[in-house]
Amino acid sequence: MGDATESVRERTLSLLEEVCGDPAVHDHLDDDLFELGLLDSMGAIELLVGIEDEFGVSIAPTEVPRSEMNTPNKIVEQVEKRVA
Amino acid sequence: METSGNALLEAVEKTATLEPGAPAFRASDGSVTSYGELWTNVLDLAAGIGEHVAGKDPIIVLGRKDALTVAAMLACLASGHAYAPVDADLPVARVRDIAGQMPYPTLLSTCPVPKSLRTAIPACTMLDARSLTEGVIGVVPGRDAWVSGNETQYVIFTSGSTGRPKGIEVTADNVAAFMRWLVTFPVIRDGHRAFLDQAHYSFDLSEYELVGALATGGCLCAVEGAGDLDFAALFSTLATSGVEVWVSTPSFADLCLADPSFDERLLPRLGLFLFCGETLHHTTAEALRERFPQAIVANTYGPTESTVAVTYGEIGDAELADPAPLPVGLPRPGTELRIVDHETGEALPAGETGEILIYGDTVAKGYYENPERTAEAFFETRLSDGTPSRGYRTGDLGHLDAEGALHCEGRLDSLVKVSGYRIELTEVEGALEAIPGVEQAAVVPRESRGRTSSLSAYVVLDPAERSLVRDAEGGRADFELSRILRAELARTLPAYMVPRRVRVIDEMPLTANDKVDRRALASRG
Numbered sequence: 001m002g003d004a005t006e007s008v009r010e011r012t013l014s015l016l017e018e019v020c021g022d023p024a025v026h027d028h029l030d031d032d033l034f035e036l037g038l039l040d041s042m043g044a045i046e047l048l049v050g051i052e053d054e055f056g057v058s059i060a061p062t063e064v065p066r067s068e069m070n071t072p073n074k075i076v077e078q079v080e081k082r083v084a
Numbered sequence: 085m086e087t088s089g090n091a092l093l094e095a096v097e098k099t100a101t102l103e104p105g106a107p108a109f110r111a112s113d114g115s116v117t118s119y120g121e122l123w124t125n126v127l128d129l130a131a132g133i134g135e136h137v138a139g140k141d142p143i144i145v146l147g148r149k150d151a152l153t154v155a156a157m158l159a160c161l162a163s164g165h166a167y168a169p170v171d172a173d174l175p176v177a178r179v180r181d182i183a184g185q186m187p188y189p190t191l192l193s194t195c196p197v198p199k200s201l202r203t204a205i206p207a208c209t210m211l212d213a214r215s216l217t218e219g220v221i222g223v224v225p226g227r228d229a230w231v232s233g234n235e236t237q238y239v240i241f242t243s244g245s246t247g248r249p250k251g252i253e254v255t256a257d258n259v260a261a262f263m264r265w266l267v268t269f270p271v272i273r274d275g276h277r278a279f280l281d282q283a284h285y286s287f288d289l290s291e292y293e294l295v296g297a298l299a300t301g302g303c304l305c306a307v308e309g310a311g312d313l314d315f316a317a318l319f320s321t322l323a324t325s326g327v328e329v330w331v332s333t334p335s336f337a338d339l340c341l342a343d344p345s346f347d348e349r350l351l352p353r354l355g356l357f358l359f360c361g362e363t364l365h366h367t368t369a370e371a372l373r374e375r376f377p378q379a380i381v382a383n384t385y386g387p388t389e390s391t392v393a394v395t396y397g398e399i400g401d402a403e404l405a406d407p408a409p410l411p412v413g414l415p416r417p418g419t420e421l422r423i424v425d426h427e428t429g430e431a432l433p434a435g436e437t438g439e440i441l442i443y444g445d446t447v448a449k450g451y452y453e454n455p456e457r458t459a460e461a462f463f464e465t466r467l468s469d470g471t472p473s474r475g476y477r478t479g480d481l482g483h484l485d486a487e488g489a490l491h492c493e494g495r496l497d498s499l500v501k502v503s504g505y506r507i508e509l510t511e512v513e514g515a516l517e518a519i520p521g522v523e524q525a526a527v528v529p530r531e532s533r534g535r536t537s538s539l540s541a542y543v544v545l546d547p548a549e550r551s552l553v554r555d556a557e558g559g560r561a562d563f564e565l566s567r568i569l570r571a572e573l574a575r576t577l578p579a580y581m582v583p584r585r586v587r588v589i590d591e592m593p594l595t596a597n598d599k600v601d602r603r604a605l606a607s608r609g
Contacts, residue, residue: 020584024563024566049533061315062319062345066315
């Protein structure tokens with residue numbers, strides 16, 4: 001295990017890989033996952049539920065516009081902000 | 085009971101006459117269409133249809149969730165035609181496959197029709213509802229022209245195992261029988277209630293709110309579909325909707341429950357949740373009862389082949405205390421359920437699991453233009469009091485408990501449901517195998533929290549294609565290939581049928597009987 005920030009990042013990305021079912025998320029850190037077809041509304045909810053289970057932080061879907069949570073890096077950022 | 089006339093049209097006409105200002109439809113932007121306006125549009129459109137279309141064939145209604153689409157469906161009925169609702173976002177090839185099954189196809193659009201669609205169905209008569217309501221021509225058809233009795237009210241096209249969409253024909257009598265039951269539901273029976281209108285009209289779940297609202301002077305409150313959801317927009321629409329009757333799949337409720345603001349403060353008037361289309365889980369029902377303590381949570385069950393739903397059961401503390409899957413309730417008056425051994429056809433006693441057969445007055449006419457499939461699934465029978473009735477073999481597994489309530493336990497075949505949509509896995513596999521370069525495909529449901537959340541596809545490529553892929557660099561090439569295959573599928577299949585993942589594998593895992601080992605595939609995740 002690395003430092004805390006690193007592990008939140010890794011855990012979030014592996015959660016994302018699980019929800020998207022595709023390791024390609026690691027190669028598209030700044031690409032829109034909805035445009036790539038890796039995430040849809042249901043997938044996004046699965047991700048939020050997963051984040052709550054994994055980190056104990058809840059992100060309300062109405063609270064964060066999609067444009068702020070559509071790439072792997074932005075998703076990691078939203079989680080880090082709340083875990084910290 | 086054989087009826088004349090059309091119960092739904094009669095109810096709409098009555099409200100339009102007695103209370104023309106009552107709201108019938110509230111769009112997601114808040115604009116309201118009254119019963120008077122709706123009925124005027126229905127009559128204008130019916131006159132236009134009568135002018136252009138002879139005969140009694142079904143009419144494809146292409147559109148989105150708006151008041152004009154509702155008027156267009158009713159206008160088909162008022163001019164003697166069944167309506168076949170089709171989502172404006174459906175791929176062109178899919179609409180062509182539907183129109184191609186009709187001897188004299190007519191398409192009535194309430195939205196712009198892309199040129200590619202016009203080109204794809206050259207033999208189809210094209211009518212534009214927006215221009216038909218502008219300059220009224222022709223004669224308004226009289227009541228004697230209305231769809232009635234055993235004539236087809238609507239044709240709902242769903243996934244078909246043979247690779248073509250399968251149309252299910254539901255009659256005016258079926259809908260009238262369903263309506264007589266629906267108007268006795270709590271909250272709905274008070275009349276003038278506001279109904280959530282979320283499922284697309286091409287999905288028969290929407291008949292719940294269409295019939296429920298329009299038969300009782302109620303209002304349809306439209307929200308955008310779940311496909312590409314903007315949560316902030318959805319919740320702001322809900323906040324001003326005044327929804328009193330909630331109709332959706334459990335999946336859509338789960339989606340809303342993911343937001344903590346989904347509670348009685350958002351929808352203070354909500355009195356009834358009506359679920360259908362897939363398994364309702366304890367977690368969903370419990371969360372709803374906690375957040376909406378004043379509302380009834382009701383579970384219902386029924387295939388499109390028996391008109392929306394045939395059972396109703398409220399989920400209370402007693403049901404939730406039992407960890408077994410929640411019951412779907414008791415059959416409606418007019419429906420009898422039989423549980424039989426699928427192999428022998430022998431009737432099974434309460435408590436034993438078998439195939440669910442539905443008897444009664446809401447069992448549909450059959451599959452559109454497909455007498456063979458109809459004869460396989462539908463049959464003539466008698467109710468327990470001797471009344472002649474139609475019967476339907478659902479392919480669903482379940483049992484009846486000592487109280488007569490039905491419990492569902494899955495499927496006999498490879499039909500799965502994703503967000504309530506019926507999907508024949510063989511149809512998706514067929515579509516993949518139709519793509520040049522794909523040798524073999526298998527599609528398996530992926531489970532998340534006890535429900536099919538998405539599909540995963542596994543494909544084996546032709547040997548020539550395989551070497552091409554292997555030359556490129558590993559994972560990245562696989563991802564690009566997956567994107568290409570998904571994009572190809574999206575050209576022929578509705579979005580909900582396109583697997584979220586497509587994996588290229590070297591060879592299909594097989595069982596001892598040389599069948600595709602679906603369990604091995606599913607465990608690959």
